[in-house]
Amino acid sequence: MFDDDDWGSGATSTTSTTSNVFSNQGERGFSSGGGKPNAGRGRGRFASSSSSSGFGATNGFGGHSRFDNHNTIDNLSSKNGTGASNDDDAWAPKSGGFGISNGFSGSGGFDSNSGGFGDSKPRGKGFGGNNFGEKGRFKGGEEGHMARECPNNKSDGGENNDRPPLYIPPPPPEDDDAIYGSMQKGINFGKYDSIPVEVTGVNPPRCIDSFDAADLPQHIRSNVAKAKYEKPTPVQKYSIPIITSGRDLMACAQTGSGKTAAFLLPVLASLIRNGLESSSFSEKQLPQAIVVGPTRELVYQIYLEARKFARGSICRPVVAYGGTSVGYQLRELQRGCNVLIATPGRLMDFINKGKVGLDKVQYLILDEADRMLDMGFETEIRKLADSPGMPLKTERHTLMFSATFPDEIQKLAHDFLREDFLFLTVGRVGGACSDVTQTIIQVDQGDKRSKLLELVANVNETRSRTLVFVETKRSADFLACSLSQDSYPTTSIHGDRLQREREEALRDFKAGTHPILIATSVAARGLDIPKVEHVVNYDLPQEIDEYVHRIGRTGRCGNLGQATSFYDNSKDAQLARSLVKVLSEAMQEVPPWLEGCAESAVGSSFGADRGEFGGRDARRGGRRAKQNQGFGGGNDDFGSRSTGDYDYNDGGGFDGRSAAQNNGPSGFGDDEDDWD
Numbered sequence: 182m183f184d185d186d187d188w189g190s191g192a193t194s195t196t197s198t199t200s201n202v203f204s205n206q207g208e209r210g211f212s213s214g215g216g217k218p219n220a221g222r223g224r225g226r227f228a229s230s231s232s233s234s235g236f237g238a239t240n241g242f243g244g245h246s247r248f249d250n251h252n253t254i255d256n257l258s259s260k261n262g263t264g265a266s267n268d269d270d271a272w273a274p275k276s277g278g279f280g281i282s283n284g285f286s287g288s289g290g291f292d293s294n295s296g297g298f299g300d301s302k303p304r305g306k307g308f309g310g311n312n313f314g315e316k317g318r319f320k321g322g323e324e325g326h327m328a329r330e331c332p333n334n335k336s337d338g339g340e341n342n343d344r345p346p347l348y349i350p351p352p353p354p355e356d357d358d359a360i361y362g363s364m365q366k367g368i369n370f371g372k373y374d375s376i377p378v379e380v381t382g383v384n385p386p387r388c389i390d391s392f393d394a395a396d397l398p399q400h401i402r403s404n405v406a407k408a409k410y411e412k413p414t415p416v417q418k419y420s421i422p423i424i425t426s427g428r429d430l431m432a433c434a435q436t437g438s439g440k441t442a443a444f445l446l447p448v449l450a451s452l453i454r455n456g457l458e459s460s461s462f463s464e465k466q467l468p469q470a471i472v473v474g475p476t477r478e479l480v481y482q483i484y485l486e487a488r489k490f491a492r493g494s495i496c497r498p499v500v501a502y503g504g505t506s507v508g509y510q511l512r513e514l515q516r517g518c519n520v521l522i523a524t525p526g527r528l529m530d531f532i533n534k535g536k537v538g539l540d541k542v543q544y545l546i547l548d549e550a551d552r553m554l555d556m557g558f559e560t561e562i563r564k565l566a567d568s569p570g571m572p573l574k575t576e577r578h579t580l581m582f583s584a585t586f587p588d589e590i591q592k593l594a595h596d597f598l599r600e601d602f603l604f605l606t607v608g609r610v611g612g613a614c615s616d617v618t619q620t621i622i623q624v625d626q627g628d629k630r631s632k633l634l635e636l637v638a639n640v641n642e643t644r645s646r647t648l649v650f651v652e653t654k655r656s657a658d659f660l661a662c663s664l665s666q667d668s669y670p671t672t673s674i675h676g677d678r679l680q681r682e683r684e685e686a687l688r689d690f691k692a693g694t695h696p697i698l699i700a701t702s703v704a705a706r707g708l709d710i711p712k713v714e715h716v717v718n719y720d721l722p723q724e725i726d727e728y729v730h731r732i733g734r735t736g737r738c739g740n741l742g743q744a745t746s747f748y749d750n751s752k753d754a755q756l757a758r759s760l761v762k763v764l765s766e767a768m769q770e771v772p773p774w775l776e777g778c779a780e781s782a783v784g785s786s787f788g789a790d791r792g793e794f795g796g797r798d799a800r801r802g803g804r805r806a807k808q809n810q811g812f813g814g815g816n817d818d819f820g821s822r823s824t825g826d827y828d829y830n831d832g833g834g835f836d837g838r839s840a841a842q843n844n845g846p847s848g849f850g851d852d853e854d855d856w857d
């Protein structure tokens with residue numbers, strides 16, 4: 182399934198613009214760096230005649246990524262000063278220096294759904310454009326990209342011809358300051374203790390009130406101290422003894438409240454206490470714990486946390502995710518692996534290749550578990566659980582963590598958990614973090630850009646980190662380029678960017694060199710970035726749970742944060758009721774106009790039934806149905822959940838996924854349903 186011909190998300194942005202897809206007959210449009218993987222098909226509304234005529238102006242832009250296409254590179258680089266060269270780094274992903282056309286920029290000039298964007302990629306297969314296959318511009322001092330990416334170059338000696346360069350991520354930090362220097366606790370950290378906690382299920386163990394009571398092995402205990410964790414957060418107080426006592430667990434606690442350590446500490450402790458099996462330098466590795474998460478950046482972050490807590494012990498965590506060199510990751514794996522942290526696709530690829538065996542798995546952990554059991558990932562998780570060697574659920578421990586847990590997903594989750602699992606809720610299931618001040622403002626689509634400019638007006642002076650969520654990958658490219666053009670230090674992250682670019686974007690954002698990050702939902706969950714002061718929902722998501730995760734990128738670990746959302750009733754009405762509910766539950770001001778929208782949002786349920794405080798264990802007859810998909814038509818089927826921009830099927834080869842997945846559910850790989 183994850184054969185080497187599959188292209189994953191990281192691959193696609195190498196290709197960027199093509200000249201033959203810009204013809205934009207009357208529709209507003211642009212081309213971005215986010216070339217979709219389905220080369221040559223375009224969408225019905227793209228005329229594919231030639232060059233850039235008809236596209237706003239001749240100054241099309243190529244987004245962040247590299248302009249690899251033969252004809253266009255001339256136009257783009259020469260007219261817009263993209264600075265193209267044959268130096269790979271000249272295509273740095275920082276958005277700056279990209280030409281944006283006079284013809285389409287400007288507020289409101291872009292409708293993310295209105296087309297004007299073409300698919301491209303630099304491979305011969307299936308590429309129907311009239312310029313592909315033409316010689317020139319690729320290598321040997323020509324502009325555009327590195328020789329090894331050139332589809333005409335058959336002897337580059339790389340792992341795969343006709344592909345983006347292999348990406349080997351920088352090594353993880355080795356100095357204590359970098360390893361242990363995590364987010365500072367905020368003024369509301371102490372208030373975590375006042376959040377109501379509920380544990381359902383039979384015979385739960387008592388909670389602990391200090392890390393000393395957690396019975397952690399010495400190495401881990403001192404690493405916890407080095408990380409300046411003085412006392413456990415509520416989810417840690419309950420999860421640690423539950424996991425230590427050998428119970429399966431489904432845990433739901435608000436964003437930024439320490440769920441990662443809540444599972445890592447007891448799992449690492451138990452592995453170390455019970456004796457680790459060393460498997461170094463063995464062809465097939467047999468990890469004792471497997472952690473899966475929905476995005477590459479998240480699994481890498483969890484890996485860094487595991488490494489931090491395991492440091493000095495013989496326990497070796499390893500990470501595996503798509504968009505990176507398989508060979509490199511296999512070499513890391515084969516140096517020994519006790520805890521494997523991975524995206525599901527790359528993990529399944531390693532299992533299928535016989536590089537990872539499951540026979541010794543004691544712990545299977547799903548972080549962002551509701552997403553991992555949602556459309557897109559569920560099949561992979563079932564395959565993982567049914568893979569040869571994987572101990573039955575009665576013979577392993579399964580742990581699930583998230584800030585949101587819709588009822589129907591909880592019910593699915595029961596398939597993977599022991600009968601007597603415990604359900605832990607801190608606060609309300611799916612509740613927003615109360616340390617985030619939420620503001621919803623009504624903004625028409627066409628006014629969003631100017632409104633955003635107001636919000637980031639002083640960012641050059643303040644350097645306040647602002648994370649801006651948009652709906653589609655090409656909107657991300659467009660907006661990032663547009664802001665860069667206006668001298669706002671901006672970068673972007675989404676599933677069509679190369680992995681190297683994604684990681685660099687995050688690094689630049691964290692370092693504050695590019696304090697504005699434009700992101701799709703690929704950055705919505707789990708990412709723990711210090712000092713994010715403001716989250717902006719430039720486009721609101723389709724689901725309230727996604728909203729909760731997005732705004733949870735700020736206001737973490739007791740710090741205060743701010744979230745501003747642009748509400749456009751023509752697009753967002755189906756979210757109105759759930760928004761009202763989430764705002765009121767988090768004691769936020771609810772604008773009267775939003776209540777009006779909620780009341781007239783016929784057919785949508787009035788928010789989720791999140792139950793009483795502490796949420797609801799679906800075993801007790803939870804009624805929380807799928808939310809927000811029912812505008813105008815009552816509840817949607819479960820199957821209609823939006824998949825968002827997540828790292829589905831980060832498989833092997835390059836970072837493969839099946840053709841069907843490449844195409845996305847609609848067969849067109851619509852941005853609204855990105856399969857990444």
Ligand SMILES: Nc1ncnc2c1ncn2[C@@H]1O[C@H](COP(=O)(O)OP(=O)(O)OP(=O)(O)O)[C@@H](O)[C@H]1O
Nearest residue numbers: 363364410412414436437438439440441707709738
């Ligand atoms: N006991 C603690 N004391 C101090 N800081 C902590 C403690 N536990 C966790 N943290 C810090 O709090 C931050 C948030 O933790 P973490 O990323 O695990 O949150 P989360 O609940 O998993 O969030 P999300 O729902 O967004 O995934 C991290 O920077 C982490 O280092």
